[in-house]
Amino acid sequence: MNSTEKRIPPKRFAYIIALFVVSLLCVIMMLYGRRVLLDEIIGIIAMFLSFSMVFIIALIQLRRMGRLSYDGTTYKRVFILSAISWGIILISSYLPPFLGPVILTSFLLASAVDGLLSLSAALFMDMMLCYTCGMSSNTLYCYIMLSVFGSLIAVFLKDRRSEKNPHLYILLLTVQFFFPVIYYEFSYGRLSVSFLTSAFLSAFIVTIIVMLSYKWLLKIDADEEKISYEMYLEDDFSLATELRRFSKAEYAHGKKVSRLSMACAKEIGQNEYLAGVAGLYYRVGCVRGEPLINHNVEMASEYCLPDAVKQILGEYQGMVEKPTSIESAIVQMVDALVSRIDALGEERMESSWNQEMLIYQTLTELSNQGMYDDCGLTMNQFLRIRDCLIIKENLL
DSSP: GGGGSSOOHHHHHHHHHHHHHHHOOOOOOHHHOOOOOOHHHHHHHHHHHHHHHHHHHHHHHHHHHTTSSSOOHHHHHHHHHHHHHHHHHHHHHSOTOOOOHHHHHHHHHHTTSSSHHHHHHHHHHHHHHHHTOOOOOOHHHHHHHHHHHHHHHHHHHHHHSSSSSHHEEEEEEEEHHHHHHHHHHHHHHHOHHHHHHHHHEEEEEHHHHHHHHHHHHHHHHHHHHHHHHHHHHSSHHHHHHHHHHHHHHHHHHHHHHHHHHHHHHHHHTTOOHHHHHHTTTTTTTGTTTTSHHHHHHHHHHHHOOHHHHHHHTTOOOGGGOEEESHHHHHHHHHHHHHHHHHHHOOGOOHHHHHHHHHHOOOHHHHHHTTTTTTTTTTTTHHHHHHHHSSSSHHOO
């Protein structure tokens, strides 16, 4: 682990304190004006302090391990989404039982932190809501089920971010409507038209909010990921400095592979920044010698590179494992091609005909070896990558 990750920077520490203060204020506001006995208040505050301590410690540890939403997730994002979630809980405290939109808390939190941690936080918020407001056990059970379902919806949408998901939204609308109705009937043994109307209206609003916020959260993901990867591509990043200090030729090679990999990934709509970072550090293990692949992964871990990058570095040239992602296949193609150019010398490659023939030969050989059978690369994408590399100014 990089030594800079062993201590919490002041800015991150400030967000942690702010998160604790906002959460405590929401709990106090839910308690204010309600008939809660002193011993109950003490118990609620004690539970809040205990959980907050565990949550903050787990958050810090998961951030160090790169197990938040993704490796570059910021504390600012965690604070904002947690504050919004506590706001939802506070609003729910003034709504009729069973109709609080608590499903949104687990949905929002799951986009920023580890799934287990986000669900734990959402369930704790449900408990605080029900305890402070004196709600029945059936209300708590209903909110727990909705929070669990919210986490599952978040996982499904995150895994299928490029797909349309009308069936998931229909399922969300159905669950958000029927769960409150079922638990209301358990509590009172009857249903009223007014409650059914309110339950449907609540379910409809929650579904619309999820549909809209899902796109917003994906945009935040993309923006944070871009900022994170751009940091690794900077010349003054510590790992880049170490590679350049070891060999300027190796660093120049990595920069070229990075630039070409980004161009190819962008051409076919893949993650260009992932390809760029993996391309830059594709042979970083040479700093420590053989075995190259082991040192690739070792150094990537020490400098806290994202897991997706470490996976690509571990698939170096398909020696141990063939590329398992399209970005890995792109970096492998480009590195093999640039290595051949370095061996032949750029002067011999000045002819566009020589360059095109080398590209055809190199990529065809790799494809015929079955190198890209497991990465999901289509023939159309393969041809577009090849055409992108044929452009002279991109290659030399």
